Amino acid sequence: MKAKVISTLLTAALLVTAVPAGVSADTTDTKTAAESVTTESAAAEDETVSSDASAASEAESTVEESAASESSSTSSTETTDSDDDSSSTEATPSRTDLASRIAEARQGVADGDPQAQEALDELLAESDGLVGARCDTLGGTGLQHSSAHAGMQQRYGVDVSKWDGNIDWAKLKAEGVTFAFIRLGYRSSGNGAIMQDPTGITNVRNALANGIPVGVYIFSQAVSTDEARQEADALAGWANGYNISLPYVMDYEYANGRLSRSIPVSTKTACVNAFTEEMKRLGHTPALYADADYLKDDLTMSQVSGDCTVWMAHWNTNPAYKGNYTFWQYSSHGQLAGVSSTYVDLDVWYYEDPIVLGTVSVTPVTENKEYTATLSGASIPNVANVYFAVWSAENGQDDILWLKGNNANGTYTSDINLDDFSGYGTYNIHCYAQQTNGKMTFLGATTFAVAQPEAETISMYRLYNPNSGEHFYTANLTERNALATAGWNYEGIGWKAPTSGTPIFRLYNPNAGDHHYTGSTEERDGLVKLGWKYEGIAWYSASSETGKPQYRLYNPNCKGAGAHFYTGSTEERDSLVTKGWKYEGIAWYGL
Numbered sequence: 001m002k003a004k005v006i007s008t009l010l011t012a013a014l015l016v017t018a019v020p021a022g023v024s025a026d027t028t029d030t031k032t033a034a035e036s037v038t039t040e041s042a043a044a045e046d047e048t049v050s051s052d053a054s055a056a057s058e059a060e061s062t063v064e065e066s067a068a069s070e071s072s073s074t075s076s077t078e079t080t081d082s083d084d085d086s087s088s089t090e091a092t093p094s095r096t097d098l099a100s101r102i103a104e105a106r107q108g109v110a111d112g113d114p115q116a117q118e119a120l121d122e123l124l125a126e127s128d129g130l131v132g133a134r135c136d137t138l139g140g141t142g143l144q145h146s147s148a149h150a151g152m153q154q155r156y157g158v159d160v161s162k163w164d165g166n167i168d169w170a171k172l173k174a175e176g177v178t179f180a181f182i183r184l185g186y187r188s189s190g191n192g193a194i195m196q197d198p199t200g201i202t203n204v205r206n207a208l209a210n211g212i213p214v215g216v217y218i219f220s221q222a223v224s225t226d227e228a229r230q231e232a233d234a235l236a237g238w239a240n241g242y243n244i245s246l247p248y249v250m251d252y253e254y255a256n257g258r259l260s261r262s263i264p265v266s267t268k269t270a271c272v273n274a275f276t277e278e279m280k281r282l283g284h285t286p287a288l289y290a291d292a293d294y295l296k297d298d299l300t301m302s303q304v305s306g307d308c309t310v311w312m313a314h315w316n317t318n319p320a321y322k323g324n325y326t327f328w329q330y331s332s333h334g335q336l337a338g339v340s341s342t343y344v345d346l347d348v349w350y351y352e353d354p355i356v357l358g359t360v361s362v363t364p365v366t367e368n369k370e371y372t373a374t375l376s377g378a379s380i381p382n383v384a385n386v387y388f389a390v391w392s393a394e395n396g397q398d399d400i401l402w403l404k405g406n407n408a409n410g411t412y413t414s415d416i417n418l419d420d421f422s423g424y425g426t427y428n429i430h431c432y433a434q435q436t437n438g439k440m441t442f443l444g445a446t447t448f449a450v451a452q453p454e455a456e457t458i459s460m461y462r463l464y465n466p467n468s469g470e471h472f473y474t475a476n477l478t479e480r481n482a483l484a485t486a487g488w489n490y491e492g493i494g495w496k497a498p499t500s501g502t503p504i505f506r507l508y509n510p511n512a513g514d515h516h517y518t519g520s521t522e523e524r525d526g527l528v529k530l531g532w533k534y535e536g537i538a539w540y541s542a543s544s545e546t547g548k549p550q551y552r553l554y555n556p557n558c559k560g561a562g563a564h565f566y567t568g569s570t571e572e573r574d575s576l577v578t579k580g581w582k583y584e585g586i587a588w589y590g591l
Contacts, residue, residue, distance in 0.1 A: 133317045136333040138176050140348050143330055144318040151382045151437035155179055155349040159217070159329065162199040164341045169203075169210040171338030179213045179246060179349055181289075181311075181327075184238040186219030187231060189257025194218075194234050204242050215246025217289060221259040222252075223267070225274035232278035232286070247287030247309050250275040252294065261298065269300045276308040287311055289329075292321035311347075326350055353381040360388075360431045360444040368418065368450055373429055375405060375412040378443050380433040386412040386443070387434065393426040393447075405431075424452040455498050455546075457591050460539060462494035469562035472515055475539050495550060495568050495590030497539040504588050506538035514561035519588050547589025553581040 108116025135142045138156050145154070157179035160167060172180075184200035187193070200216070207214050218235040222228040228250070235248050250272060254260060259268075272288050279286035287309035295301055295312060301323050311327035314320055319328060327349050334346040358378025362371050373388045380386070386405035391397045399421050405412030412431075421427070427450060431443045461480040463472045465488050473494060474480055484490045497504075505524045507516045509532050516532065518524055519541055528534050541547065551573045553565045557580065566587055567573055577583050 134315060134331060134333065135317050136331045136335070136346070138334060138336065138346055140330060140346075142317050143348065145350075146319065146322070148324065149350045151435060152350045152352055153381070155351065157181070157212075157347050157349060158334065158336070158339070159183070159345045159347055160203060160339070162197050164199075164339050164344055166340040167199075167203060167206070168338040169206040169212060172336060173210045173212055173338075175336050175338060177212060177336070177338070179215070179347075180207050181215045181217055181246065181249060181347070182207065183251070184216045184218060184235055186251075187221040187227070189221045189255035189259060192221065192227070192258060194230065196238060200238065201242075204239070204244075208243055213245045214242070215249060215287070216244055217249035217251045219251045219253070220271075220275070221255060221257065222250075222271045222275070223258055223263055225270050228271040228274040229278040232275045232282065236279065236282045236284060244284070247285040247311075248279050249287040249289050249311060251289040252299075253290065254294075265298060265300055268298055269303050272299060272308060273303075273305050276305045280307055285309065287327075289313065289327075292319060295321055295323060353379070355380055355433070355441055355443070357442075358431070358444050360429055360446040362416075362429065362446060362448040365415075368424075368453060370418070371416040371448065373403070373405075373414050373416055373431075375431045375443060376410075378410070378412075378431075378433070380435070380441070380443070382436040383433050384436050385434045387432050388414045388416075389428075389430045389432065390416055390421075391428055392421050392423050393428060394423040395421075418450060424450045426450075455542075455591060457496040457498060458539065459493045460495050460497050460590070462491045463488040464491055465489075465561070468513060468560065469558065470514055471562065471565055473517060473538070473566065494566070495548070497590055498542045498547075499540065501540035501542055502588070503537040504539050504541055506535045507532040508535055509533075509561075512560045514563065516564060517566065517587070541588035542591050544589055547591055549586040550588050550590050552584045552587035553577070554584055555581050 105116050105120035108119070133142070138158075140154065140156060155178040157177050158172065159181035161183035180203075182200055182203045183197045184204075185194060185196040188195065204214055204216065216235060216239045218231050220228070220231050222231055231250065232248070239248065252259075252268070252272065276286040276288075286305075286307065288304070289311040290299070291313040295310070301310075309327070310323070310325040311329065312319065312321050312323075312325040313329040315329075315331055315333075317330070319330075327347055329345055329347045331346040332343060334344045335342070336344055356377070356379035358375045361374050361376070363374065364371050373390070375386060375388075386407070388403045388405060389400055390403060391400035401420060403414040403416065405414045416427075426447050428445070428447050430445045433441045433443055435441065458475045461474050461477075463474070463480065463483050464470070465472065467487070471491075472483065472488065474483075475497065480490065502519055504517055504519050505521075507518070507524060507527050508514070509516070511531065516527065517538060518527075524534060548568055550566055550568045551570070553567070553573060553576050555563050555565070565576065565581070568590055573583060
């Protein structure tokens with residue numbers, strides 16, 4: 001991120017020999033965050049501190065931050081293979097060397113040097129040949145957005161620190177700034193002390209007062225997971241009590257000091273994950289800021305937690321980084337009236353409005369046949385189509401159909417015709433939105449029951465003759481009443497029979513005065529040959545799939561009427577078996 005530098009690095013190097021008051025020398029790695037955190041103004045407030053020491057403190061932080069920001073974040077390709085960013089003397093300047101010279105020219109402009117602006121313009125023109133095409137306007141004219149962000153909305157904003165001077169947030173909002181990342185502090189690249197940015201909280205308050213969403217960051221120089229957690233704790237502590245709706249960012253950059261390329265990639269990756277986990281533990285959304293080269297070469301991004309949002313820096317219209325990122329710092333050369341510094345960093349935020357799940361309901365149109373599925377109350381950004389996936393629980397998803405919804409002012413409906421399905425019972429409906437980028441997003445679900453139409457049935461009456469021991473079964477109400485008048489005991493409805501199906505035949509033995517019932521034509525015809533009288537179809541049997549079994553038993557001890565008995569009760573069946581009756585199987589099926 002951007003910083004201003006003093007006129008020469010030599011002068012700064014002489015000043016940093018003094019250790020500023022309030023900042024401990026980097027002699028131990030066991031200090032807690034609370035012990036190592038101070039403020040940049042602490043030295044000035046301590047009356048015992050000399051003016052030279054105060055100047056040294058400011059110079060140290062200036063050099064460290066400028067080296068980090070201007071050398072490692074110049075673009076996704078601004079870093080150099082050399083750890084010594086000031087050593088490049090090649091005829092063709094490196095990106096890092098240009099960054100340092102540009103930083104000095106900017107400071108000269110800020111100090112009122114009349115020749116500095118011309119030098120700066122020449123350096124910026126020269127940097128175009130190395131960095132490539134740039135976009136330095138808020139709104140990102142000419143930016144080439146990756147295909148991963150197709151269909152997503154874009155917001156444009158800034159990131160600022162004390163180096164951006166006085167900021168008029170009302171003007172920034174009027175100029176189109178829709179979000180901001182604000183630095184709240186940094187870790188020294190020299191002695192490792194954590195310092196607070198003196199303008200951070202003021203900027204947070206004023207940005208929020210103007211309705212600008214805010215994220216916060218700390219310039220990190222963590223070389224261990226403990227230090228990364230300290231930085232997360234410090235950043236969260238500074239921001240406590242403010243409505244920070246954007247991520248809490250670890251700004252991870254080289255600064256020609258304690259954090260360098262000599263630190264193993266695995267260690268730096270572990271530091272990012274430690275910061276992420278600690279920030280999650282504190283209840284905040286973590287993020288990582290780094291330039292494209294750092295993300296590609298200095299971290300193993302496949303091992304970085306998926307909970308860490310990425311903010312990528314590449315000052316070019318076509319980013320070199322092809323990994324995932326949510327924020328892109330595309331320029332350090334923005335010029336906005338609301339910022340007193342010459343330049344300000346510009347960023348784009350790719351986002352989707354949150355999807356609000358809706359309510360899925362089903363309304364019958366015609367009983368057991370036609371229904372209407374409805375999705376209401378959903379909020380779907382960039383929606384192309386809405387689909388209802390419908391299938392029967394009985395058949396699984398073998399009969400699934402995808403029905404396109406019709407949109408009427410945000411309410412989607414689709415007609416369901418059960419002629420397209422088979423079976424009754426429970427049906428499932430899942431509703432999905434297809435967004436313009438092709439992504440399918442689940443919105444809601446419901447079930448509805450389709451009852452099988454009740455078949456027309458008849459009651460089968462059961463009577464008992466206490467004199468002969470015969471049980472008699474009839475669907476004829478007149479017959480039932482006549483037998484009851486003649487002394488038969490009416491025992492109620494034995495079962496319900498369908499009005500069609502497999503016929504059950506009734507026969508009468510004139511010698512024994514007994515009735516017999518069977519669904520077998522062979523048995524029927526055999527009894528007729530033996531002298532039984534066929535009395536016609538008594539009733540019908542249901543199918544084995546839909547009916548309830550009626551059991552047939554035979555009493556081998558009975559020599560006259562009542563030798564056979566029929567029941568739908570397993571208890572009655574089993575009781576008779578224990579008394580010597582023989583179970584002959586299922587006679588037919590009732591309903």
